[in-house]
Amino acid sequence: MSGRELKKTIVETAGPPDFKVGVDNAIFSVDTAQNRLLVLLVMRQHEPFLGQWSLPGTLVRHSESLEDAAYRILAEKIRVNNLYLEQLYTFGDLGRDPRESPDSYGVRYLSVSYFALVRFEEAELVGSGVRGIAWYPLEEVPQLAFDHNKILQYGHRRLRNKLEYSPIAFEVLPELFSLSDLYQLYTTVLGENFADYSNFRARILKLGFLADTGLKVSRGAGRPATLYRFDAEAFAPLKDKPLVFI
Amino acid sequence: MSGRELKKTIVETAGPPDFKVGVDNAIFSVDTAQNRLLVLLVMRQHEPFLGQWSLPGTLVRHSESLEDAAYRILAEKIRVNNLYLEQLYTFGDLGRDPRESPDSYGVRYLSVSYFALVRFEEAELVGSGVRGIAWYPLEEVPQLAFDHNKILQYGHRRLRNKLEYSPIAFEVLPELFSLSDLYQLYTTVLGENFADYSNFRARILKLGFLADTGLKVSRGAGRPATLYRFDAEAFAPLKDKPLVFI
């Protein structure tokens, strides 16, 4: 063992390990036209896992909070005005990143994952020619780099829970939307395991935070739909109560 | 600026920052005898925040996962057989640790927090003479080191949610318990904002995962209470359904 290697080992085992901290985003959107739940994947441009699909991620920079980093990757990949974002889970198991030396000394890699929901219609993919970045239907997601399939699984569960218990749907719907728009969003994400349209409608209207704008929209055949607006003020008193939206 | 300082700056700004990763635990228990919700605090023995109360925490070591570290601190502070533990949230804002240099270059500190619930009666505090470690009633918690008051707030919210929607109560009750034991646990944690004893009883029994052992226990005056056991097998099919226990 050379002198340099010896020194390296001593230094690295002396104190607690240094971590590189990455942020990985599970970014979801709903294509209501095709009734599909989509997740944003990017092709890795570097080792490890070069050429494999992964969740968009980045290492956290100096003078940047975790959330800052999460917003930064998101902004690097898509342009979007409306979104919901929150922290998901932190993965720090040994050996989750092949850049860690196998003897488990030296630098460690840790991933703080974030979960985001964006409006599909307005989400514009950024990048020259949009190569190596794509919306994947959730059922068609391939084997991903690192432990990203696991992160995605976490994210999917969180999405379903959030949709059921919080008003995140309205962060991602257009300003004005019909009740079928809303219903479709719910069915696409949650499957069809809940109330039929009629009951859904009655329930959500009774909650009292959807304001009828009086406007109508006609989409091909059929009766025109009334457009509603989410009334944040009317919702405020319900904010801290356990609410079910389905 | 000396040569040494210049070099330091260059090196540190070249790549992404190194993080020291800490784990902090919000460890709760319920003193049913006194109807109090308690949290475990330790007195800091080192700078920063020397002599101030804090959540028990540690830096993650080489060859140790985040969860390993969480279990390690817990074991260092209390001896306990039954517990529930899960990851809470990761705090990585700039300046959350005073050891970070103020110009926000150099090493960063990040805290992955864990939430635990342990059985108070069997939890034995470890340490010579049990100095600098104590169960604090939640309402009497003082100003804590770092951002630990915030972590504690997160933990408390998680505790209430978990108790309402998951069977964590049974991880922390004795093997055999009466329905009033269970009810008292719930009232202590959640306040009294839910069903009265009679309705609570009817609901929880109807769920069908509490097995009547036939045994009775008499505690002073009053009719002896039937002892129940949590039947994990009977609960299994309900595991993935949204359940409300209150």
Add this chain to the structure above:
DNA sequence: TCAAAAGTGTTAAATATACACCCATGA
């Protein structure tokens, strides 16, 4: 024999669920 703790039963109101049906539009 009484107070304390455990356990049971009853009711009205609110909600969930499964439907059947009516309305307004474009082709």
Add this chain to the structure above:
DNA sequence: TCATGGGTGTATATTTAACACTTTTGA
């Protein structure tokens, strides 16, 4: 004029919530 999507109503089962009440014990 009819298929299509939007919207309304109703009947029943189930759940919630507030109680009054009975039972069994120790003092």
